[in-house]
Each structure stands twice: as structure tokens, then as C-alpha cells.
Amino acid sequence: xxxxxxxxxxxxxxxxxxxxxxxxxxxxxxxxxxxxxxxxxxxxxxxxxxxxxxxxxxxxxxxxxxxxxxxxxxxxxxxxxxxxxxxxxxxxxxxxxxxxxxxxxxxxxxxxxxxxxxxxxxxxxxxxxxxxxxxxxxxxxxxxxxxxxxxxxxxxxxxxxxxxxxxxxxxxxxxxxxxxxxxxxxxxxxxxxxxxxxxxxxxxxxxxxxxxxxxxxxxxxxxxxxxxxxxxxxxxxxxxxxxxxxxxxxxxxxxxxxxxxxxxxxxxxxxxxxxxxxxxxxxxxxxxxxxxxxxxxxxxxxxxxxxxxxxxxxxxxxxxxxxxxxxxxxxxxxxxxxxxxxxxxxxxxxxxxxxxxxxxxxxxxxxxxxxxxxxxxxxxxxxxxxxxxxxxxxxxxxxxxxxxxxxxxxxxxxxxxxxxxxxxxxxxxxxxxxxxxxxxxxxxxxxxxxxxxxxxxxxxxxxxxxxxxxxxxxxxxxxxxxxxxxxxxxxxxxxxxxxxxxxxxxxxxxxxxxxxxxxxxxxxxxxxxxxxxxxxxxxxxxxxxxxxxxx
Amino acid sequence: xxxxxxxxxxxxxxxxxxxxxxxxxxxxxxxxxxxxxxxxxxxxxxxxxxxxxxxxxxxxxxxxxxxxxxxxxxxxxxxxxxxxxxxxxxxxxxxxxxxxxxxxxxxxxxxxxxxxxxxxxxxxxxxxxxxxxxxxxxxxxxxxxxxxxxxxxxxxxxxxxxxxxxxxxxxxxxxxxxxxxxxxxxxxxxxxxxxxxxxxxxxxxxxxxxxxxxxxxxxxxxxxxxxxxxxxxxxxxxxxxxxxxxxxxxxxxx
Numbered sequence: 001x002x003x004x005x006x007x008x009x010x011x012x013x014x015x016x017x018x019x020x021x022x023x024x025x026x027x028x029x030x031x032x033x034x035x036x037x038x039x040x041x042x043x044x045x046x047x048x049x050x051x052x053x054x055x056x057x058x059x060x061x062x063x064x065x066x067x068x069x070x071x072x073x074x075x076x077x078x079x080x081x082x083x084x085x086x087x088x089x090x091x092x093x094x095x096x097x098x099x100x101x102x103x104x105x106x107x108x109x110x111x112x113x114x115x116x117x118x119x120x121x122x123x124x125x126x127x128x129x130x131x132x133x134x135x136x137x138x139x140x141x142x143x144x145x146x147x148x149x150x151x152x153x154x155x156x157x158x159x160x161x162x163x164x165x166x167x168x169x170x171x172x173x174x175x176x177x178x179x180x181x182x183x184x185x186x187x188x189x190x191x192x193x194x195x196x197x198x199x200x201x202x203x204x205x206x207x208x209x210x211x212x213x214x215x216x217x218x219x220x221x222x223x224x225x226x227x228x229x230x231x232x233x234x235x236x237x238x239x240x241x242x243x244x245x246x247x248x249x250x251x252x253x254x255x256x257x258x259x260x261x262x263x264x265x266x267x268x269x270x271x272x273x274x275x276x277x278x279x280x281x282x283x284x285x286x287x288x289x290x291x292x293x294x295x296x297x298x299x300x301x302x303x304x305x306x307x308x309x310x311x312x313x314x315x316x317x318x319x320x321x322x323x324x325x326x327x328x329x330x331x332x333x334x335x336x337x338x339x340x341x342x343x344x345x346x347x348x349x350x351x352x353x354x355x356x357x358x359x360x361x362x363x364x365x366x367x368x369x370x371x372x373x374x375x376x377x378x379x380x381x382x383x384x385x386x387x388x389x390x391x392x393x394x395x396x397x398x399x400x401x402x403x404x405x406x407x408x409x410x411x412x413x414x415x416x417x418x419x420x421x422x423x424x425x426x427x428x429x430x431x432x433x434x435x436x437x438x439x440x441x442x443x444x445x446x447x448x449x450x451x452x453x454x455x456x457x458x459x460x461x462x463x464x465x466x467x468x469x470x471x472x473x474x475x476x477x478x479x480x481x482x483x484x485x486x487x488x489x490x491x492x493x494x495x496x497x498x499x500x501x502x503x504x505x506x507x508x509x510x511x512x513x514x515x516x517x518x519x520x521x522x523x524x525x526x527x528x529x530x531x532x533x534x535x536x537x538x539x540x541x542x543x544x545x546x547x548x549x550x551x
Numbered sequence: 552x553x554x555x556x557x558x559x560x561x562x563x564x565x566x567x568x569x570x571x572x573x574x575x576x577x578x579x580x581x582x583x584x585x586x587x588x589x590x591x592x593x594x595x596x597x598x599x600x601x602x603x604x605x606x607x608x609x610x611x612x613x614x615x616x617x618x619x620x621x622x623x624x625x626x627x628x629x630x631x632x633x634x635x636x637x638x639x640x641x642x643x644x645x646x647x648x649x650x651x652x653x654x655x656x657x658x659x660x661x662x663x664x665x666x667x668x669x670x671x672x673x674x675x676x677x678x679x680x681x682x683x684x685x686x687x688x689x690x691x692x693x694x695x696x697x698x699x700x701x702x703x704x705x706x707x708x709x710x711x712x713x714x715x716x717x718x719x720x721x722x723x724x725x726x727x728x729x730x731x732x733x734x735x736x737x738x739x740x741x742x743x744x745x746x747x748x749x750x751x752x753x754x755x756x757x758x759x760x761x762x763x764x765x766x767x768x769x770x771x772x773x774x775x776x777x778x779x780x781x782x783x784x785x786x787x788x789x790x791x792x793x794x795x796x797x798x799x800x801x802x803x804x805x
Contacts, residue, residue, distance in 0.1 A: 063699070068766075069766040069767070069768070069769065070766050073763065073765075073766065073768075141763060142763050146723075146724060146762070146763070148722070148723050148724070148740065149723040149724070149763065149764060149765060154680075154722070154723060154765060240720070240721070240722055240723070240740040240741075241740075241741075242741070243741065244720075244723075244724055244739055244740060244741065245739060245741075278617070278628065279627070279628050280628045280629070280630065280631065281630055281631070281632050282632075283631060283632070283633050283634075284632075284633040284634075284638050285632065285633065286633070287633070287638045287642075309726060309734065309735040309736055309737045310724075310737045310739055310744070311718075311736070311737065311739070311742070311744035311745065314660050314661055314664050314665055317660060317664070318653075318657045318660055318661075321653060321656060321657070321660070322653050322657075325649040325650075325652060325653045326646075326649065328645055328648075328649050329642060329645050329646050329649065332641060332642075332645040333638065333641060333642055333645075335606065336638075336641040337633075337638070339606070339609050339610065339613060340631075340634075340637070342613045342617060343613060343617065344617060344628050344629055344631070345613075345617045345628045346617070346619045346622045346626050346627075346628050347613070347614075347617050347618050347619060348618075348619050349614075349618060357610065357614060360610055361607060361610055364603065364606050364607065365603070368599045368602065368603055371595065371599065371649065371652060372592065372595055372599070374653075375591060375595060375652060375653075375656035376656060376657075376660045376664065377587065377588045377591050377656060377659045377660055377663060377664065377734065378588055378591055378592050378595065378656070378734075379734070380588070380664075380733070380734020380735050380736075381585075381588050381592070381730065381733070381734040381735070383734070383735055383761070384726060384728075384735065384761040384762060385761065448577045449577075449578070449730070450578060450728070450730035450731075450757075450758065450759075452728065452759060452760070452761040453761075454763040454768065455759070455768055455769035456766075456768065456769045457699065457769055458769060459699055459700050459701050460701075460757075
């Protein structure tokens with residue numbers, strides 16, 4: 001192949017962060033929008049983490065009054081809302097915004113200006129939610145905000161619930177915009193040769209995530225609009241005189257698929273990272289895709305498993321139990337395929353790969369406890385207890401957050417052109433792994449012993465030691481996140497230069513420069529399989545190495 | 552180092568999961584429905600622990616055996632893209648396991664989670680911010696107003712009596728949970744939710760509200776006290792004497 005001349009990158013893009021603020025505010029470049037999503041997500045992670053630390057301090061010993069019950073209720077609600085809506089979902093949208101167009105060889109998203117609007121709705125949503133704190137108190141009914149506790153007569157003094165409802169409406173609109181954009185981009189803008197059967201699994205994961213959010217975003221907004229009708233217009237949808245359980249149905253019809261919206265992109269990342277570091281193709285590509293869609297379908301048929309104690313017909317409960325347990329099957333397929341991919345491999349345990357194995361080891365526990373919780377009789381015992389808190393952190397922290405770290409360590413060099421420091425990364429992983437398990441593993445026992453979640457304090461002395469261990473471990477998590485932030489800041493400025501393809505990747509994003517130019521690819525490489533870059537490397541063809549850019 | 556950590560982690564995880572499975576922690580059930588839940592929990596734990604150990608050991612094996620430093624220099628992994636029958640196998644096997652678990656669970660569900668028809672007495676339990684009210688058929692009412700310390704007025708029941716519990720909500724949703732007796736039942740405004748208990752021995756058991764219901768949520772403590780039939784009859788007699796004719800707030804029992 002003829003040597004390619006590389007166009008000099010425009011000056012603005014020489015460095016990915018220090019750009020004029022006017023550019024950040026107006027850019028329609030999916031990469032810059034992706035970075036803004038991710039930065040927003042990480043900031044939310046820190047804020048949500050601080051809420052969690054306050055909660056843990058309060059629970060570290062019986063009868064503590066570090067914060068009063070009302071503040072405590074606002075803290076747990078803000079922790080949940082921040083982590084779920086403003087951190088995990090937003091961060092994952094960001095990394096997909098950055099990577100999906102690159103992975104399919106596109107120049108940008110299909111609707112760059114919708115992308116711009118969709119992103120800027122996120123800070124609007126976040127500011128709306130936190131505004132609640134200045135109106136006499138933010139949401140204090142847990143992140144799920146069950147009616148009728150959110151109704152006006154039980155919230156005499158504050159407008160926090162209104163701000164929460166408005167925030168989620170805006171959030172849902174933003175999510176629907178992003179999903180539409182992803183689907184259109186993936187359908188319409190794939191590079192020549194990028195057949196559907198050659199899509200990277202991360203892109204398939206993004207397709208399934210987008211379908212889910214597109215379907216369940218609207219019911220969330222509907223639930224919130226009805227809550228607002230009740231509060232501001234005097235309707236009786238979810239009031240004590242109305243049907244409070246209807247709210248739970250609407251909320252969980254969104255809320256359970258939301259769990260998969262937060263984990264499927266992570267599954268996609270795992271499916272990208274293992275083959276690269278094990279030097280083997282993904283095992284069972286088609287069954288991986290099928291499993292994704294199996295999860296998409298099943299996840300919309302299981303919402304009432306959050307409601308096994310409200311008193312439904314046992315046959316209805318049996319249906320939801322059965323569908324919930326079926327999710328173990330496609331998830332199991334993915335698990336076995338990941339292990340089979342690594343089997344016989346030549347595995348390089350880089351930091352992203354460590355996070356992948358940390359994810360596999362912990363997410364398994366969340367999956368298994370999920371089967372206990374799906375069983376209706378057992379669930380009536382474990383529901384709303386610390387067992388559930390432990391379970392959901394095993395799937396969302398041991399699951400989503402570990403995949404986010406894996407993805408960040410994997411793609412940071414592409415995004416910034418510099419590698420994250422390996423030594424700090426190892427410390428980050430091990431402190432997080434130990435801190436996480438120290439916090440949440442023994443938390444299961446608290447639930448079995450009868451400690452309900454969301455209690456502001458407790459008098460039972462026999463829960464004291466366990467709670468203290470949990471609180472100490474939670475600060476190890478905070479320390480780990482601090483190491484991570486230091487690593488990001490340091491490496492972004494002075495990290496080791498990564499080059500275009502530091503990991504010997506399989507997918508197209510590694511074919512362009514790090515960071516990629518605004519137009520992404522000067523020339524999209526030929527695509528003959530779902531690992532176009534590896535094909536290129538093995539065929540001995542030359543991958544364009546750009547000349548270093550002079551400042 | 553990675554390997555060592557994973558070994559340690561796996562041991563830690565397995566031991567703790569094991570503890571949960573054959574739990575000394577789970578309170579000893581005193582009512583048959585609680586006992587069935589406990590048995591079901593133990594039943595699910597058998598495949599759960601096997602799968603947990605199997606997968607974690609497989610992961611450990613991958614970490615220890617297939618790391619690059621353990622492979623010969625220049626080793627090129629076999630480029631396997633999948634195996635149809637293997638993939639069928641690990642679709643079918645989990646399916647069989649979850650079907651078995653779901654079937655077992657469904658049997659318990661039908662057995663214990665339908666409104667009883669052969670109850671010997673009925674108590675209507677209603678939740679409010681922040682306490683419980685128990686209305687017996689004989690007109691007796693126990694007010695269990697919440698305190699954080701948990702020194703609340705006990706809900707008194709006779710032993711070996713199948714008691715139907717009928718839950719009502721008056722303001723927000725509450726959830727009645729005494730772990731030693733059985734699972735939770737929500738008290739939701741607008742309809743009656745049903746559960747039951749049949750306590751086998753005299754004693755007192757603690758519980759509390761399990762659904763966030765406002766600032767006093769953690770004070771909604773519950774004590775259930777089971778007495779022999781004769782003690783219970785005596786208790787009812789004193790209670791009726793003190794309570795009637797006007798339903799004054801409940802004095803402490805005995």
C-alpha cells in the first residue's frame with residue numbers, strides 16, 4: 001500500500017482538553033461531546049460517592065446522629081439518583097458517543113446537533129435535581145420515589161420531589177435523543193464492508209441499550225408527569241385515595257430495563273477487551289449477539305419482581321419470577337463465552353484486563369444472588385433489606401463500575417493520546433477490589449439478620465460490628481477513586497505517549513490517530529471481519545502512522 | 552500478585568457465600584411459612600454454591616494458567632471462533648437449573664402465599680406514620696407506636712394458632728417484617744394485603760418497617776410476642792378490662 005500522507009490536525013485538536021470554552025459549548029463533534037458526557041459522569045460519581053460516605057458514617061455505629069433522619073433520607077435518594085441517572089448511564093452514553101462512530105468507521109454521529117442538544121440537557125437535568133436542595137429539601141423518598149410518600153401532603157415543606165420529577169423528564173428526553181441518534185448512526189453510517197455481522201460487540205451492545213432506553217424512557221417520563229399532576233393539579237393517580245401500586249408498575253417498567261441499560265454497554269466492553277489481551281477472537285460471536293437481544297426482551301418482562309410484597313396474584317408473581325430467572329440463561333451464555341475466549345489464550349494482565357477479571361469475579365456474585373431474589377418466597381424475606389443493597393451494588397458497582405474502569409483504562413490512550421499510569425492503575429484496581437468486596441460482601445449478612453435498607457439509624461447492637469467494617473471499607477473505595485482521579489489528571493498532562501494502537505486492538509478506532517482528528521479517519525481500512533485491524537496487521541499491510549504533530 | 556489476590560478473594564467469597572447458604576445468621580424460623588422460605592433458601596444455595604465455586608475456579612485457572620508469562624515464548628493461541636455444541640450445552644444447563652429453582656419456588660409460593668381459608672383468628676394490621684395498629688376480632692386494639700429503641704408495645708398472639716393477617720394502609724406504604732416469622736407484607740392504601748403466621752413456641756421476636764415511609768421510618772419497630780393459649784386468654788381479659796368502653800391508647804401489657 002502506498003504510504004499515506006497525514007493531514008496535519010487543526011490546531012484546536014492538538015490537545016484534547018485545553019480548548020477555548022466557546023468550542024466546548026458549541027461543538028457537535030461526537031468525540032468532544034463524548035468527553036463532556038464522561039467528565040460529567042465522573043464528577044457525578046464523585047458527588048454521589050460523597051453522599052454514600054455520609055450515609056456510611058451515619059450507619060457506622062448504632063444510634064448515631066451525624067445527620068438527622070430527613071437529611072439522611074435526602075442523602076440516600078441523592079446517592080441513588082446521582083449514581084444511576086447522572087453517573088453510570090451518562091458515562092456510558094459518553095464512551096459510546098466517542099467510540100461507536102469510530103468503531104463503525106463513521107465520521108460523526110448521524111445527527112450531530114441532536115447530539116449537542118441531548119448532551120446539554122444533561123446538565124439541565126442535573127441542575128434541576130440539585131435545585132431541590134435549595135427549596136427546603138431535595139427528594140427524600142429514595143431514588144425510586146414511591147408514591148404516596150412523594151405526594152404533596154407528605155411533603156409539606158419542600159419542592160424537592162417536583163425538581164426530581166422535572167429532572168427525570170428532561171433526562172428521559174435526553175436519553176431518547178441519544179438512543180435515536182445511536183440507532184440511526186449504526187444503521188446508516190457504517191463504513192463500506194461493515195456488515196451487521198462484522199459489528200464490534202460493543203456496538204451491538206449499544207444497539208440493544210438504545211432500543212431499551214427508547215422503549216422505557218417514555219414510561220419513566222409518563223410516571224413523572226403523573227406525579228406532577230398529582231402534586232400540582234390535584235389529580236389522584238398515586239395518592240392514598242388512588243392507586244399507589246400503579247406508580248410502582250410504571251416506575252419499574254423503566255427501572256428494571258434501566259439496570260440493563262447500565263450493564264449491557266459494559267458487557268460490550270468486556271467482549272472487546274478480553275479478545276485483545278488474550279489474543280483470541282471472541283468465542284461465539286453470534287450467541288453473544290443473540291444473548292444481548294434475549295436480555296433486551298426478557299428485561300422488559302420482569303419489572304414486577306421488585307413488587308413481590310405488594311400482594312399480587314401468586315400466578316402473576318410466578319410469571320415474573322420465571323421470566324426473571326430466565327435472564328440467568330443469556331447472562332450465563334455471555335459468561336461462559338468470555339471464559340472460553342480467555343481459555344487457551346495468551347493473556348496479558350494489563351490494568352484494563354485486571355478490571356475485566358475483577359468484573360467477572362464480582363458480577364458472578366450479583367448474578368447468583370439475583371436468582372435468590374427472583375424466587376418469590378425468598379424475596380419476601382430479602383426484599384428491601386441490606387441483602388438487596390449488597391446485591392444491587394454487586395451488579396452495578398462490581399458490574400457496571402468495574403466495566404467502566406476497564407473501558408477507561410482501555411480507551412484513555414485513544415481519547416487523550418496518553419496511557420494512564422500503570423503503577424497507579426494497579427493500586428487503583430487492588431484497593432477498589434478489596435474495598436468493594438469489604439464493603440458489600442458482608443452486607444449480605446446484615447440483610448439476612450433483618451436490617452432493612454433506608455433506615456436512618458438503628459438500635460440493634462448486633463449489627464454494629466458489621467456496619468463498622470463496611471464503613472471502613474467504603475473509605476478504601478473512596479481512596480481508590482482518589483488514586484484514579486490523580487492518575488487521570490497526571491496522565492492527561494504528562495502520561496506516556498500511547499501511539500495509535502498501544503494494545504494491538506482489533507477494532508477500527510485503533511486505526512486512526514490518538515486522539516483522532518475531527519474527521520476521524522483519513523482513510524477507513526478495508527473491513528473483512530469483525531476484527532478489521534487485526535486482519536490488517538496480520539496481512540502485513542501498513543497501518544498509517546501519522547507524523548508527530550508540532551505545536 | 553494478581554493470582555494471589557484472586558485466590559484470596561475466591562476463598563473469602565466462597566467462605567462467605569457458604570455462610571449465607573447454611574446460615575447461622577438467618578434467624579431460626581418460628582412459623583411454617585418462614586420455615587418454608589428458609590428451606591427454599593437452603594435449596595437454592597446448593598446449585599448456587601456449586602456454580603459459584605465452579606465459575607470462580609475456572610476464572611482462577613484462566614488467570615493462573617493462561618497468562619502470557621506461563622505460555623511458551625512465541626505461543627500463538629488457537630484461533631477458535633466458537634463451538635456449537637458447547638454453546639448449546641451452556642445454554643441448556645443453566646436453563647435446567649433455573650427451571651428447577653423456579654419450580655421449587657412456585658410450589659412454595661402456591662402453598663404459603665395465598666390467603667388462608669382455615670384460619671383460627673384474624674388480625675387486621677394497619678400501618679401509619681409511624682406505628683402499627685392491630686385490631687383483633689374481639690374488638691381489642693393494640694397500638695404499637697414507634698420508638699427507635701424498639702421498646703414498643705408487643706403484638707400478642709397465641710401459639711400454635713393459624714392467624715390470618717390482613718394488612719391495610721392509611722397513609723403511605725409500609726411493610727411489616729419480622730424476619731423470624733416470615734417475609735414482608737406491604738400495607739398499601741386502597742386494598743387488603745394478606746399474610747399469616749402460626750408460631751410454634753412462646754417468645755418475643757423483633758422486626759421493623761421495611762418500606763421507606765418518612766422521617767420516622769427507622770422508629771417503626773415491631774415486637775411480636777407469642778404466649779400459650781391460657782396466658783393469651785388472661786392477657787385478653789386484662790386488656791379488654793382496661794380498654795373498654797372507650798378505646799384509649801394502649802397501656803403496656805401484663
